Amino acid sequence: MKIVVAYQWAPDPQEATVGESGTVDFSRAKPAMSDYDATAIEVGRAVASAAGASLVGVTVGGASVAQPVATKAALSRGLDEVVVVSDPAFESAGTLPVATVLAQVVQGLGDVALVIAGDTSIDNGARLLPPVLGALLGWPVLTDVQTLQFDGTAATAARTLPEGVQTLSLTGPAVIAVSADSAKPKAPGMKDVLAAGKKPVTVKSAADVGGAPAPEGVVRSTAKPSGPARKGIKIDTTDPAAAAAELLSALRAAGALS
Amino acid sequence: MADEPDFDVIVIGAGVAGTVTAYLLAQQGLSVVLIERGEAPGSKNFSGGIMYCTAMKSVFPNFLDEAPVERLIDRNEIVFLNADSWVGIDYGDRRLAKAGTAVTVLRAHVDAWLAEQAEAAGAMVMPGVKVDALLKEGSRIVGVKAGEDELRARVVVAADGVNSFIARDAGLRPKPATDQQALGVKALFKLDRAVIEDRFGLDGNRGVAYSLVGDCSQGVGGGGFVYTNKETLSVGLVLRLDDLVKKGKRSTDVFDHFLEHPLVDAMVRGGELIEYGSHLVNEGGEKMMGQIVFDGLVLVGDASGLTLNTGLTVRGMDLATGAAIAAAKGIAEAIAKGDTSATGLAAYKRELDASFVGQDMHTYAKAPHFLENERMYGQYGQLMADVLHEVFCLDTTPRKHLLPTARGVLKQSGIKLTRLGKDGMEGVRAL
Numbered sequence: 281m282k283i284v285v286a287y288q289w290a291p292d293p294q295e296a297t298v299g300e301s302g303t304v305d306f307s308r309a310k311p312a313m314s315d316y317d318a319t320a321i322e323v324g325r326a327v328a329s330a331a332g333a334s335l336v337g338v339t340v341g342g343a344s345v346a347q348p349v350a351t352k353a354a355l356s357r358g359l360d361e362v363v364v365v366s367d368p369a370f371e372s373a374g375t376l377p378v379a380t381v382l383a384q385v386v387q388g389l390g391d392v393a394l395v396i397a398g399d400t401s402i403d404n405g406a407r408l409l410p411p412v413l414g415a416l417l418g419w420p421v422l423t424d425v426q427t428l429q430f431d432g433t434a435a436t437a438a439r440t441l442p443e444g445v446q447t448l449s450l451t452g453p454a455v456i457a458v459s460a461d462s463a464k465p466k467a468p469g470m471k472d473v474l475a476a477g478k479k480p481v482t483v484k485s486a487a488d489v490g491g492a493p494a495p496e497g498v499v500r501s502t503a504k505p506s507g508p509a510r511k512g513i514k515i516d517t518t519d520p521a522a523a524a525a526e527l528l529s530a531l532r533a534a535g536a537l538s
Numbered sequence: 539m540a541d542e543p544d545f546d547v548i549v550i551g552a553g554v555a556g557t558v559t560a561y562l563l564a565q566q567g568l569s570v571v572l573i574e575r576g577e578a579p580g581s582k583n584f585s586g587g588i589m590y591c592t593a594m595k596s597v598f599p600n601f602l603d604e605a606p607v608e609r610l611i612d613r614n615e616i617v618f619l620n621a622d623s624w625v626g627i628d629y630g631d632r633r634l635a636k637a638g639t640a641v642t643v644l645r646a647h648v649d650a651w652l653a654e655q656a657e658a659a660g661a662m663v664m665p666g667v668k669v670d671a672l673l674k675e676g677s678r679i680v681g682v683k684a685g686e687d688e689l690r691a692r693v694v695v696a697a698d699g700v701n702s703f704i705a706r707d708a709g710l711r712p713k714p715a716t717d718q719q720a721l722g723v724k725a726l727f728k729l730d731r732a733v734i735e736d737r738f739g740l741d742g743n744r745g746v747a748y749s750l751v752g753d754c755s756q757g758v759g760g761g762g763f764v765y766t767n768k769e770t771l772s773v774g775l776v777l778r779l780d781d782l783v784k785k786g787k788r789s790t791d792v793f794d795h796f797l798e799h800p801l802v803d804a805m806v807r808g809g810e811l812i813e814y815g816s817h818l819v820n821e822g823g824e825k826m827m828g829q830i831v832f833d834g835l836v837l838v839g840d841a842s843g844l845t846l847n848t849g850l851t852v853r854g855m856d857l858a859t860g861a862a863i864a865a866a867k868g869i870a871e872a873i874a875k876g877d878t879s880a881t882g883l884a885a886y887k888r889e890l891d892a893s894f895v896g897q898d899m900h901t902y903a904k905a906p907h908f909l910e911n912e913r914m915y916g917q918y919g920q921l922m923a924d925v926l927h928e929v930f931c932l933d934t935t936p937r938k939h940l941l942p943t944a945r946g947v948l949k950q951s952g953i954k955l956t957r958l959g960k961d962g963m964e965g966v967r968a969l
Contacts, residue, residue, distance in 0.1 A: 292577075297812075308812070310646075312577060348657060349578060349665065470573070470687040473664045474544070 281333040281432065282389055285324040286382050286397040286413070287317035287354055289345045293402055302504025306403060311344050313353050315460070316398025322463035323428055324396045325358035331432040333393060337362040340381045342371030346483045355476035356468035362479075363389070367486035369493050375408040377493035382409075383416040384489045392453060394430060399423055399457035410457035420450060423457040543690040545569045545662075546873055548682055549697055550669050550704055552579035553645070554589075555839025555858035555865075556697030557652035558597055562866035564661035568873065571689065572653065572661050573682070575668040580649030584817035586724060586852065587765045587772040588747055589643045593859035593894070598655065602638050606647040608767035609745025611640040616850060617801065618919030619752040619762075624801050625922040635744055642745050642765045642772065643855075644726075669698070672708045672835065678879070679708070679834035692878045693869050694835045697862075700818045702841035710832055714843075716780040717910070718822030720760055723793045724774035727809030731769045737805065738766055748805075749850060752919035754796045758782050759910055762796055763852070764805055773797070773806055776819055776852070778910070789816060820845035820854075824903040831868075831887050833879045838865045846898060848905050848969050849914075857895050864889035908968035911961060913953065918961075921951050 291309035298304055321337065328335040337359040339345050346366035354362050365381050386392050395417075400407045407423075414421030426445075427438045437456060439446045468476070486492065513530055517523045531537045549560045552574035560572040576582035588611065595601045602610070612635035617626035634640065657663045673681035673688055681690035696704045700719070705711040729737075738746050745766040754762035759778035764771060775793055782789060796802055820826060826843035830836060838844075839858035846853040868886025872878045890896050924947040929940070938946070948955060 310578060310581070349663070353666070467666065467685075469685045470664060470667055470689050473667060474571075474662070474689075477662055 281331065282336050282392045283324055283328045283331070283333045283430075284336050284338055284386055284389065284392050284395045285317070285321050285359065286395060286409070287321060287337050287339050288314040288398075288401055288403075289339055289341055289350045289354070290314045290402050298504075303502060311350065313357070314398060314402040315465075316400055316402055318357055318465040319460055319463050320396050320398045320458050321354070321357045321359060322465040323458050326463070327394070327396070327428055327430045328360075331393070331430045333430075333432070334360045336360065336389060336392075338365075338382055338385050339363075340365045340370050340373065340378045342366065342368055346481075351481045352473060352476045353468075355479045355481075356472040357465065358472070360479060361481070363482045363484065365484045365486070365489055369486045373493050374496035375406060375412055376496045379409055379412040379416055380494040381489045382413055385484070386413075386417060393432075394435060394453065395419075395455045396428075397455070397457055399425075399459055407457075410455050414455040417453070417455065419453050419455050421455045421457070422448065422450075425456050425458045426462050428456060428458065428462070543681070543692055545571045545689065545691045547571075547693045547695060547869060548573065548689060548691040549661075549695040550682065551697035551699055551839075551841070552576075552649060552653050552656075552663065552665070553583060553585075553697060553699060553839060553858065554594075554649070554652065554855045555841070555844075555862045556695065557649065557656050558594075558859055558862035559695050559697060559838055559865050559869075560661040560663075561652070561656040561659050562597065562862065563869060564656060564659040566866075566870050567660075568870065570656075570661040571691075572656055572663045573667050573669055573684070574653070574663070574665045577666050578646075578650055579653035579663070579665060580646040583645035583649055584722065584724060584815055585643075585645050585854065586722065586763060586774055586776075587642050587644065587767070588640055588763075588852065588855075589648070590640050590851070590853060590856040592639050593856050593863065595638070597859065597863065602641065605651050606644075608642040608644060609740070609743050610635050610638060611642060611745050611747050611765075613744070613746040614850075615746060615748040617748060617750045618922055619750050619754045619799060619801065620919050620923050621753050622800070623920075623923040623927070624752075625919060625926060640747070642747070642767050644767060644770070644772075669704060672704060674708065677833050679832060692834070692873055693883065695865060695869070696835060696837045696841045697839050697858075698841050700820055700840040700845075702837065705835075705837055705841060710835070711828065711837070714820070714822060714826060716783070717778065718820065718826050718906075720776045720778045720819045720821045721782060721789050721816055722774060722776050722819040723789050723816040724772060724814070725793075725797075725811055726767075726813035727771045727773060727806045728769060728812045729771065729809045733808070734766055734769065734771065740766060743768075749852075750802075751849070752915055754799060754802070755915060756785075756787060756792050756795055757912075757916050758785055758787055758792060759912075759915060761849070762802070764802065770812070771806055771809060773802070776821075776847070778821060779818075781910075821847055821906055821909075823847075823906040824899040825906070827899065830890075831880050831883045834883075836865050836869065836883055836886050838862055844895065844899070846902050846905070847909065848902050849909055850969065853898075857899075860893050860895035861890055864893055864895070902969070904964075904968035908964050911964070913957075913961060917951060917953055921947060921953065924951070 291306040292312040295309035426440045429436045546568040613630040748764040750762035759781040760776045830842040838861040844857040872882040928943045
């Protein structure tokens with residue numbers, strides 16, 4: 281039995297720059313393991329170990345995802361093996377082409393009980409990949425999962441939603457999108473990195489997974505969100521108690537506090 | 539030995555010295571792990587940016603064609619800066635480009651390339667791991683500790699840079715004196731390639747390196763530099779720590795002042811600041827090297843104090859390469875003989891002393907003392923500008939010959955002729 285973690289080797293947002301017009305420039309950002317997906321691997325490791333399943337990482341991207349530094353970074357976090365679809369055609373590919381390839385790889389692996397992913401991507405943050413992947417596989421999708429247990433047959437997932445916590449049990453394969461606070465990934469140690477160097481890596485090209493990427497939507501423009509206009513209230517902080525009182529009344533006046 | 543070691547050699551730090559040592563040892567079939575605290579080799583590096591690359595070419599004959607270097611330096615500008623004047627020497631030489639002895643580099647690119655070469659040769663590259671301490675058995679270093687994990691090796695190579703906490707924390711190396719270290723402040727400005735080539739008169743992949751002294755450091759011992767990369771300029775200052783403290787200046791203020799100087803402003807104008815930071819730099823010269831071979835441990839590169847500032851050239855990467863070559867030879871010999879004690883590893887020091895590294899460190903042993911001369915950072919630049927001012931500022935007052943002009947300027951400056959002569963002789967001897 282296999283549990284798959286879909287992960288992203290993506291430009292590090294810490295190195296992205298935001299232009300005055302609100303455009304985000306990732307061109308100078310070096311790729312790294314997405315923080316959300318490091319969390320997904322941590323959850324996957326615990327679940328796979330408990331169920332006696334093997335944990336397979338799958339990623340899709342350009343040339344950089346197949347470099348040893350990328351595969352080792354993923355494997356050292358506890359995956360048993362990785363399948364990497366690396367092709368210039370998939371450089372910064374969007375949700376649909378990536379999900380299409382992931383679905384193909386998952387079907388090709390066989391005996392996959394769960395696909396776990398971070399519930400958002402670190403670059404675009406569209407939160408679309410898990411639902412699209414679930415739709416393509418014809419599997420149920422659970423988003424916002426904060427805790428996950430799996431005994432090899434049935435999975436129990438607790439979803440943290442605005443209304444409260446919803447706990448579900450399911451049997452049969454599913455796509456699970458875990459929230460950022462579902463685990464605290466720890467930095468891999470030297471022994472983890474050493475072990476990573478010995479684990480299997482399968483590299484596939486676009487041709488191996490059905491050729492050219494699926495079509496995707498065209499981005500017409502990007503702009504920064506137009507939040508509410510700032511009121512420009514300045515509070516004098518020389519007297520902290522007075523400043524706190526003034527802040528409270530300003531928040532009440534704005535309806536932020538009742 | 540109780541346990542069979544995990545590796546023949548553990549190298550700490552994937553800079554120039556570490557990657558080249560790892561590459562050369564892996565090439566000889568030894569098992570090598572190269573541990574780097576940054577997420578990727580080069581990501582933590584803050585080097586200024588000129589690599590004198592002849593030694594590197596002896597390791598990688600195709601270095602200039604294959605490595606991601608920036609520009610081939612065939613013009614060197616040495617400039618004395620005063621508040622509103624400057625006097626410089628512009629030395630351009632096509633022979634330099636032909637020989638290919640100096641290139642500008644951005645270490646995030648070059649270190650990554652070097653680590654790839656080490657990996658291709660069979661070394662295991664382990665980024666994102668910070669070594670916490672050396673493992674010791676008696677006086678012998680037997681491995682490293684990071685987090686909960688320990689790794690053992692026959693030889694550990696400390697290539698962990700200027701602070702070398704690894705050697706210092708193990709009590710093997712003293713904390714450097716403040717007059718042996720300087721603070722390097724560097725900014726990277728992005729400009730269009732065409733703008734850089736027009737502004738500096740460069741063609742193709744050629745580049746220019748400015749060494750500036752005087753008002754750029756506001757009288758603090760040290761100097762400034764401007765190096766041309768492909769699409770960026772590396773602009774920085776190196777300020778001697780003790781003098782910075784003594785003069786009560788803040789490095790950020792001195793750096794802002796430097797950027798505002800009319801000569802520097804004309805070079806960086808319109809550039810987008812994309813990186814800014816500071817780092818310690820060794821300035822102690824030969825005196826600073828001290829012991830670099832221990833039982834089971836050798837120090838290479840900045841960690842071994844190998845930096846040379848001659849005022850005209852600032853060298854570190856070439857010395858690191860030379861040290862790596864010597865260390866790889868010494869380590870391979872020691873492992874082959876089965877003696878990796880300090881005695882067994884002594885061949886490294888012998889190789890190093892005999893190489894250009896040891897010889898140049900010795901030749902320039904007096905440079906640090908000479909460069910502590912206050913007059914270098916103020917009076918002499920002003921003196922030169924004042925002489926030239928008398929020559930060029932033709933305001934219809936009658937001129938004098940050059941010699942009396944110079945004498946007059948010197949007299950006004952308050953510097954004695956004997957002092958000037960003595961400094962001149964010291965300079966010629968030290969540099």
